[in-house]
Amino acid sequence: QVTLKESGPVLVKPTETLTLTCTVSGFSLRTARMGVSWIRQPPGTALEWLAHIFSTDEKSYSTSLRSRLTVSKDTSRGQVVLSMTDMDHVDTATYYCARMDTATLTVDFWGQGTLVTVSS
Amino acid sequence: QSALTQPASVSGSPGQSITISCTGSSSDVGSYNLVSWYQQHPGKAPQLIIYEVTKRPSGVSYRFSGSKSGDTASLTISGLQTEDEADYYCCSYTGSRSPLVVFGGGTKLTVL
Numbered sequence: 659q660v661t662l663k664e665s666g667p668v669l670v671k672p673t674e675t676l677t678l679t680c681t682v683s684g685f686s687l688r689t690a691r692m693g694v695s696w697i698r699q700p701p702g703t704a705l706e707w708l709a710h711i712f713s714t715d716e717k718s719y720s721t722s723l724r725s726r727l728t729v730s731k732d733t734s735r736g737q738v739v740l741s742m743t744d745m746d747h748v749d750t751a752t753y754y755c756a757r758m759d760t761a762t763l764t765v766d767f768w769g770q771g772t773l774v775t776v777s778s
Numbered sequence: 779q780s781a782l783t784q785p786a787s788v789s790g791s792p793g794q795s796i797t798i799s800c801t802g803s804s805s806d807v808g809s810y811n812l813v814s815w816y817q818q819h820p821g822k823a824p825q826l827i828i829y830e831v832t833k834r835p836s837g838v839s840y841r842f843s844g845s846k847s848g849d850t851a852s853l854t855i856s857g858l859q860t861e862d863e864a865d866y867y868c869c870s871y872t873g874s875r876s877p878l879v880v881f882g883g884g885t886k887l888t889v890l
Binding site for chain 1: 779781812814816818823824825826829830835867869870871875876877878879880881882883884
């Protein structure tokens with residue numbers, strides 16, 4: 659049974675760095691074709707893809723947020739970490755981690771999401 | 779990479795069929811059969827309903843179908859049911875390793 663679960667702070671201050679952890683089970687981060695994406699959704703608005711880490715450890719980032727994002731993984735612990743620097747109130751959103759089949763570019767399993775609020 | 783274009787809202791009555799469009803460009807939707815669709819009910823995580831333009835995952839109702847013509851992909855829901863009321867998002871490969879994919883702006887389906 660594949661599951662993903664996000665964890666991290668619910669509240670961050672402007673200019674701080676957000677660090678979120680995605681803990682996966684039911685599949686290995688080494689499995690070819692399987693990677694993990696981070697996707698966010700501000701309240702009442704659309705999904706926005708942020709970043710992806712492949713099984714090979716190759717990374718891919720949103721063009722508009724590339725300078726602020728870092729994604730990494732600890733394969734032995736089954737964890738993927740997303741860091742986003744210089745947080746602003748417009749970054750308030752539910753952040754999802756999700757498994758992506760990179761052969762079909764399909765997100766087949768999603769975490770429950772975690773709401774992060776940026777406020778002083 | 780600009781978001782794919784979807785209508786903000788569509789509506790239909792129970793039993794009817796509706797179609798949601800998703801327009802990209804010749805660089806993404808038009809060049810690859812790597813379009814997926816997701817259904818999201820309020821307060822829930824999205825769920826995959828269509829992948830590779832036309833394929834349905836196991837467990838997804840046959841009432842959901844996908845197609846593509848040129849730079850526009852479409853999701854059709856036939857025999858509308860009240861539980862189909864939700865937000866729907868398309869997603870496409872961008873044609874590049876970075877960024878990898880782009881989502882549409884989402885469509886709110888109301889079942890009248």
